[in-house]
Amino acid sequence: METIVWILALIGSFSIMEFMAWFTHKYIMHGVLWSLHKDHHKKDHKSWFERNDTFFIFYAVVSMIFVISWSDYGFILGLPIAIGIFLYGLTYFIVHDIFIHQRFKIFRNIDNKYARGVRRAHKIHHKNINKDGGECFGMLVVPFKYFK
Numbered sequence: 001m002e003t004i005v006w007i008l009a010l011i012g013s014f015s016i017m018e019f020m021a022w023f024t025h026k027y028i029m030h031g032v033l034w035s036l037h038k039d040h041h042k043k044d045h046k047s048w049f050e051r052n053d054t055f056f057i058f059y060a061v062v063s064m065i066f067v068i069s070w071s072d073y074g075f076i077l078g079l080p081i082a083i084g085i086f087l088y089g090l091t092y093f094i095v096h097d098i099f100i101h102q103r104f105k106i107f108r109n110i111d112n113k114y115a116r117g118v119r120r121a122h123k124i125h126h127k128n129i130n131k132d133g134g135e136c137f138g139m140l141v142v143p144f145k146y147f148k
Contacts, residue, residue, distance in 0.1 A: 006080040013084030014091075017059075021092065029055065030132070041126055048103070059089055096122075 029037035029052075038044075040052035063085040070078025099107045099115070100122050 002076075005077070009077045009080040010084040010087070013081040014088045017085055017088035021088075024055070056089065056093075059085060063089075 033055075036051045036054055039050045063082045066075075066078040066082035066085070068078075069075040070082070094107075095118065097103045099110065100119055102108065
C-alpha cells in the first residue's frame with residue numbers, strides 16, 4: 001500500500017508542477033521577476049546562459065526541502081514529492097531547452113502533431129517580447145488550437 005501512495009504522490013507532484021510552471025510563468029516571470037525572464041524573450045546578451053536560467057534554483061530548493069523533510073523529519077511523502085518535482089524539471093529541460101529552443105542540437109527531427117503544436121504555441125508566446133500581453137500555458141498541456 002505504501003508503494004501505491006508513493007507512486008500517487010510522485011505522479012501528483014509531477015502534475016501539480018505543470019500548474020506551478022504555468023502560474024509562475026504568467027504571474028512571476030511575466031510579473032515581478034520580469035527582469036530575470038525578459039532575456040529569454042529578447043536576447044540582449046551573447047552568453048549561452050540567460051538570467052532566466054536562475055529560476056531552476058527555486059524549484060531545486062523546494063525539491064531539496066522535501067528530501068530533507070523525508071530524511072531528517074520522517075515525512076514519508078517527502079521523497080516521492082521531491083522526485084516528482086525533479087522529474088518535471090528534467091522533462092521541462094528536455095522539452096523546453098533542448099527540443100523547443102535547441103540549446104543542444106538533438107531532437108531536431110521530431111515531427112508529429114504534438115511536437116508541432118508545442119513548438120507553435122511556444123513560438124506564438126515568444127512573438128511578444130514585452131512583459132504584458134503574452135499568452136502563457138504549461139509545457140505539457142497546450143491548447144488544442146495549436147495542434148494542426
